[in-house]
Amino acid sequence: MLSSRTRVLAIIGDPIEHSLTPRIQNAAWRALNGDTAEEAGFVNVAFRVSSTALAGAVHGARALGLLGLMVTIPHKEAAVALCDELDESARLMGACNLLHFRADGKTIGYSTDGWAAVKSLAEEGVSVRDARVTILGGGGAARSLALTFAREGASHIVLLNRTVERAQSVADEVLLLGIETRVLPLNDDSLRQTLPNTDLLVNATSVGMHPREDESPVPPDALHSRLAVYDIVYNPLQTRLLRDARTAGAKTVDGLGMLIYTNVRAAQICAGHELSASVMREEALRALRV
Numbered sequence: 373m374l375s376s377r378t379r380v381l382a383i384i385g386d387p388i389e390h391s392l393t394p395r396i397q398n399a400a401w402r403a404l405n406g407d408t409a410e411e412a413g414f415v416n417v418a419f420r421v422s423s424t425a426l427a428g429a430v431h432g433a434r435a436l437g438l439l440g441l442m443v444t445i446p447h448k449e450a451a452v453a454l455c456d457e458l459d460e461s462a463r464l465m466g467a468c469n470l471l472h473f474r475a476d477g478k479t480i481g482y483s484t485d486g487w488a489a490v491k492s493l494a495e496e497g498v499s500v501r502d503a504r505v506t507i508l509g510g511g512g513a514a515r516s517l518a519l520t521f522a523r524e525g526a527s528h529i530v531l532l533n534r535t536v537e538r539a540q541s542v543a544d545e546v547l548l549l550g551i552e553t554r555v556l557p558l559n560d561d562s563l564r565q566t567l568p569n570t571d572l573l574v575n576a577t578s579v580g581m582h583p584r585e586d587e588s589p590v591p592p593d594a595l596h597s598r599l600a601v602y603d604i605v606y607n608p609l610q611t612r613l614l615r616d617a618r619t620a621g622a623k624t625v626d627g628l629g630m631l632i633y634t635n636v637r638a639a640q641i642c643a644g645h646e647l648s649a650s651v652m653r654e655e656a657l658r659a660l661r662v
Contacts, residue, residue: 486520492629
């Protein structure tokens with residue numbers, strides 16, 4: 373049962389009610405050490421925190437002795453200013469999705485989305501090193517993945533986005549890391565031009581999420597069997613893009629792994645424990661009723 377010895381790792385965002393993190397992480401804590409997450413000595417809880425309340429929430433969580441905060445939309449960039457130090461990942465991304473409250477009183481910021489993406493791809497046998505990567509999108513997720521894949525040794529990266537100028541700003545950052553980068557408008561012609569020379573295609577747009585479950589950002593005839601297709605959307609788990617990719621004979625990777633491995637990394641950093649990715653996937657599938 374909960375006690376004064378229970379250690380808390382929380383997730384904050386606005387909104388936050390949809391988050392699967394408490395459910396899947398607490399299932400992994402139970403599997404690690406006890407019948408309930410509380411008996412394991414650790415628990416994950418979610419708090420809805422508005423942008424105006426962010427600083428107070430972070431300072432209060434630290435004062436209350438929480439292990440740390442997992443941070444989601446819309447707070448990832450604003451959280452940077454609330455850290456005493458930034459891990460290299462957060463410095464590169466200019467954003468944090470994890471705050472660790474260290475025993476010495478300092479708050480350390482991390483960006484683990486890219487790490488989680490690389491781990492989930494590797495779990496499915498997909499390597500980023502030397503891969504020709506095409507990323508759809510120009511927002512925060514596309515930026516995080518492009519910079520991470522560049523650091524992981526991608527051969528070159530093509531960014532396709534409806535707003536070319538937004539993708540170009542991401543490409544300019546990637547170029548500083550010494551990786552060849554191109555930007556094209558996101559349309560069927562660009563996709564048909566680019567994908568024959570692509571090893572890994574990543575959807576970092578919202579196309580495929582509710583209410584656009586029946587849509588795909590890629591025409592089916594542009595897909596081919598030499599591709600690995602990674603869709604960071606996880607609800608629905610099997611997006612239209614992934615279904616079309618399987619029909620074309622491509623290897624597919626769903627977006628659930630990124631969610632799972634951000635939880636794995638949070639427990640590693642803040643609690644010093646290794647949580648089971650397989651337990652979290654099983655619990656997430658139950659939650660999604662897949």
